[in-house]
Amino acid sequence: MPVYLDHAATTPLSAEALAALTRELARTGNPSSLHGSGRRARRSVEDARETIAAAAGAHPSEVIFTSGGTEADNLAVKGLFWSRSGEDSSRRRILCSAIEHPAVLDTVEWLERHEGAVVTWLPVDADGVVDLEVLRSELARDPGTVALVTVMWANNEVGTIQPVHRIVDLAHAAGVPVHSDAVQAFGSLPIDFKASGLDAMSISGHKIGGPVGVGALLLGRAVKLTPVQHGGGQERDVRSGTLDAASIAPFAAAAQTVTANLPAETARISELRDSLIEGVRANIPEAVLRGAPGEGRLPGNAHFTFPGCEGDSLLFLLDLAGVESSTGSACTAGVPRPSHVLLAMGLDEETARGAQRFTLGHASTPADVDALLAALPNAYERAQQAGMAGRESSIQTAGTVARHASGSSI
Known part of the structure; x- marks a missing residue:
């Protein structure tokens, strides 16, 4: 067997996640259906929502299930930008760290190319820590034109942890919402969404011992977000698509295990x-x-x-x-x-x-x-x-x- 030292890319299924996955794959039922099988699938999803919320320091209603961290990042960054600029067309600036994962980096660049976003790339020091003075200066320069700030909780390459609480304090003082890609941090650090003050936070299943193809956006209950995709409006009318109970249940099992230990x-x-x-x-x-x-x-x-x-x-x-x-x-x-x-x-x-x-x-x-x-x-x-x-x-x-x-x- 090879020695596996690439857990930041993906990590093996935990025993608890594998058991939940095996159990759910043997069942059927669309969580949106009203018959018995549908209600059972819905119970599985809602139990998982409560478990993940508890693990991440969030309210269950703040857990929006997605297909993974990339979708959660896209939903947060695009959704916040469209919502904020839709309310006020002058809000076109995005303040984003220069070391983001491509799921955020490419999304921000797409908004710049196609939606008229004006991007400020926040520099980092030699250790990879965001320069808070530049952030403070950019927020002070014209706070009414800033749509959002997005800074990852911990970097996927060099592992540097960002001062998320200080970033949130600076942005909120200027009336600007903050998103953080916490895909690498969740399951490795004590994460408390409520205590962080973040407006939106992305997490993923396969980084913590859950399956590939499932994640969540933690979204504050008062935060307005424009949907990226449309259909059934299953998740708070923010994210449409049939919920994958067979992946969500093991995601929750992995989250419970990793935070308990x-x-x-x-x-x-x-x-x-x-x-x-x-x-x-x-x-x-x-x-x-x-x-x-x-x-x-x-x-x-x-x-x-x-x-x-x-x-x-x-x-x-x-x-x-x-x-x-x-x-x-x-x-x-x-x-x-x-x-x-x-x-x-x-x-x-x-x-x-x-x-x-x-x-x-x-x-x-x-x-x-x-x-x-x-x-x-x-x-x-x-x-x-x-x-x-x-x-x-x-x-x-x-x-x-x-x-x-x-x-x-x-």
């Missing part, structure tokens, strides 16, 4: 993370940890840049050695590109292209860390030999590295 799991995973970080530094002193230090980063995140090599090369060599990790960067049309997150943090392109993200989760063990530390030095040496493949496609790079590593003549 959060203090102990946070301590355990943080210890594993620190051991991983210390081991990487001991084996490869030139590797640089990126993101905020200590408690300023997610418990399961260890993101490094390795000088003199291409991150994709290192990834494939580790994969050949049985260790699965991530570069955390986008690859478009086969061309390796540096992470926009690392560039926003001030890294140059060559340094950013040496990125490697190791993320831990509920299934991680000390043996996983040991396996990485055993495989990493040789993989790094071979990745350096392969060099920075700046003009090669990622597919060509993968093939070259694999042949060098295995001695194959494929």
Whole structure:
């Protein structure tokens, strides 16, 4: 079995989620139907809504089920923008951090291209923390023209946690709603939607031990949102579509499990993370940890840049050695590109292209860390030999590295 160190991408189903999924898949019934099977499916959905609300510090009526974090982000950002600009056409500005997940980043850029949004990208410091003084200045400049602020709770690449409460305080003082993509934070940090003051917050099932294809937007009861899709208006007339009871129930089971065990799991995973970080530094002193230090980063995140090599090369060599990790960067049309997150943090392109993200989760063990530390030095040496493949496609790079590593003549 490979050693899996990419829990930030997706994490295995928890036992509780698997049991709920198996149970629900054996049943039938549309939650909107009035007969017995429909009512049973509705009860399952509403029980899950209450469970997720309790896990996230929200009221059940604030839980809007979606197909995942990406849909929740689209619904929040587009819905808030359209609602606010519809009430007042001068509200066209969006204040958005420069390190958002593409689910937010691309949505904001789409609104800029097609809906006349005026976007201010909020800069971050070298650790990836949003510059609050720039946010304060942008809000003060003309608060009546700001449609919304959107800043992720914790970054998916480097794991940096944002000062969400301070961001909300600044925005609300200017009368501006705030959305946060909390997909990486929920299940890893103590999250309380009500206490945060957020107007909207996105979460996802498969990041916490639930199934892929289900998530939720937590939306304040007084917050007005324009729907992105139309149909049956199942979720508060905000999100239409037949509710997927077979996915929602295990999502709730995973949420209940992860929040009930959060203090102990946070301590355990943080210890594993620190051991991983210390081991990487001991084996490869030139590797640089990126993101905020200590408690300023997610418990399961260890993101490094390795000088003199291409991150994709290192990834494939580790994969050949049985260790699965991530570069955390986008690859478009086969061309390796540096992470926009690392560039926003001030890294140059060559340094950013040496990125490697190791993320831990509920299934991680000390043996996983040991396996990485055993495989990493040789993989790094071979990745350096392969060099920075700046003009090669990622597919060509993968093939070259694999042949060098295995001695194959494929």
